[in-house]
Amino acid sequence: MNRLLLVLLIPATLMTSVTAAVAAAIPTSLPELLDFYAADSAQPFDAERGKEFWLKKTPADDGKMRDCTVCHGEKLSVSGKHVKTGKVIDPMAPSANKERYTDRKKVEKWFKRNCKWTIGRECTAQEKGDVLKYLSLH
Numbered sequence: 404m405n406r407l408l409l410v411l412l413i414p415a416t417l418m419t420s421v422t423a424a425v426a427a428a429i430p431t432s433l434p435e436l437l438d439f440y441a442a443d444s445a446q447p448f449d450a451e452r453g454k455e456f457w458l459k460k461t462p463a464d465d466g467k468m469r470d471c472t473v474c475h476g477e478k479l480s481v482s483g484k485h486v487k488t489g490k491v492i493d494p495m496a497p498s499a500n501k502e503r504y505t506d507r508k509k510v511e512k513w514f515k516r517n518c519k520w521t522i523g524r525e526c527t528a529q530e531k532g533d534v535l536k537y538l539s540l541h
């Protein structure tokens with residue numbers, strides 16, 4: 404095979420396997436997730452603090468206030484609605500939705516995206532643990 408082609412092909416193949424690894428699910432349970440975040444948190448997780456965080460309003464550039472309920476809705480046991488796309492979002496309460504918090508990759512992906520959009524920065528491990536503790540009680 405032409406050497407140039409090989410030089411081009413090898414990195415392409417490597418990148419594909421890296422992408423596949425990133426997309427792969429990491430099966431998890433709520434206690435495992437809480438342990439995962441506890442490793443980087445100073446204080447024990449607190450559902451009350453998690454609730455305050457979930458409901459805390461942050462002003463956005465568009466002049467509107469944002470909090471987690473903007474998309475997830477007021478009640479954790481019923482579906483929410485994405486504020487921009489209008490798509491239905493399944494309930495966040497594990498009692499109403501067995502698939503909640505069962506894939507660490509998914510949890511991390513959405514924490515990252517939603518924290519940035521809602522509060523303008525990534526959430527800390529402490530904040531994620533507090534919120535999960537709060538959500539897990541529903």
Ligand code: HEC
Nearest residue numbers: 470471473474486492493503504509510513514517518521
């Ligand atoms: C702009 C809309 C939007 C906002 C605001 C939002 N979320 Fe989400 N969230 C989503 C969508 C869409 C999903 C993925 C669909 C699903 O899991 O049903 C999701 C999923 C999640 C998940 C993953 C759940 C799982 O089962 O793995 C977590 C955790 C989460 N959101 C936390 C938050 C937190 C914390 C906030 C507030 C800081 C927040 N979200 C605000 C739209 C939003």
